Amino acid sequence: MSTTHSLTVLKLGGSLITHKDQRETVDWNSLDRACATIGTFLGDLPDEHRLIIVHGGGSFGHHNAAEHGVSSTEGSTDARALTAIHHAMGELNGAVLGGLHDHGIDALPVRPLSVAAQDGPLQFPTASVEAMLDEGFVPVTHGDVVVDDRKGGTILSGDDIVVSLARTLGADRVGLCSTVPGVLDDDDAVISQVDTYDDVASVLGGSDATDVTGGMAHKVRQLLALDAAAAIFALDDLSQFLEHGTAGTVISGHDEERSH
């Protein structure tokens, strides 16, 4: 990729763009608001910025995966079951693409089952993603089934894809947009800055604790390991994140040059 562009990796959480309790139901209102905000941002900066969008599975991925007994650790060799989970995620991906197209965003799909594999570490070749970015498209990828060494197929989370792509492509900004305004302290106030895991261990649990926060502890640990600064924020702050790179809780990057 050209070094004159900055690159943002933005995750739209599954709980944000779907109704999590209703099977395979898009939250069209939230999805449209997110797409409108992204469209306004890209419209203002057509040639300066490159964007990758990753979305979660919400009520499309989780029900299907659970029914077939597939998780990030439990695999299946039943190709029909794996294809069914992948197909459901494709339906959600199609809805996200349509929402983005409606706001003038040149979004194209990148389906992880087709490109990635778990072989110990995640293999996610980026020829297609880089070509899309170079041509001015917005790649839209998602949590999905992927083939996993000696396990058949397992679930690759959207969060893991965010981390992999941000690291491989040297993203400048990483944002997780979800239904929570950030990492919350014991009084439910947003913690504005996290520099080490110790800063949040008292609210998210120690390194050995069960992840009682619905994955927040795992997200924070993954984002702390990135070179780029990252942010966790709600939809109301998406515009601020896209314009300024900070919103909600900012997780410091390891690369001091880059993380201001």
Add this chain to the structure above:
Amino acid sequence: MSTTHSLTVLKLGGSLITHKDQRETVDWNSLDRACATIGTFLGDLPDEHRLIIVHGGGSFGHHNAAEHGVSSTEGSTDARALTAIHHAMGELNGAVLGGLHDHGIDALPVRPLSVAAQDGPLQFPTASVEAMLDEGFVPVTHGDVVVDDRKGGTILSGDDIVVSLARTLGADRVGLCSTVPGVLDDDDAVISQVDTYDDVASVLGGSDATDVTGGMAHKVRQLLALDAAAAIFALDDLSQFLEHGTAGTVISGHDEERSH
């Protein structure tokens, strides 16, 4: 991949598995016969053989691509149009997967737009395909839209994918199953063996001629450049090809050891 396995790349032509004159119409009869034959073959040889299936677009790809003015040379930057062509190919891919599943074949999709890119030569990273083969799955890929350097998105043909994967993965056998029984001579008899293009120039046209044979001249040239021997044959000969590696017209490989 393990070297104890042999690898076949099999193309199911778009004209074979769809009704080419009826928009987006699967030829269920032909598709089911092909899937049944493949299922019988794999059932007899569960651990010895690895198979990749590539299918063409037929009446799913061609109408859509033509409507949007997209071809292998003419690109489009309209993401909604590119997504529509890709979506139509996904419908056909889903039908092929379903047919294979019905015959007990552990088939999984590999969508080229997600993994490949044209950057002068075709880039088609094979991490996902190799992982599928290692886990005993049958990757099923197809002609598709791919992003093309400075052109937006163009059409990548199933034939080009066959050649790319056969070369990258060192396929032992390559077969093109279509509606014709092979390369035909002037009396419409099947030419059993082609060692050089000169053998067929009189019926397919010289190197400068327009490809009046619906792409057959291009197919023969591509297959002659492969190390593996290749065959062009009709559905009636699919079983023979899978069992013996020869059927219809055999195109000699460059690798004499491999091409017997």
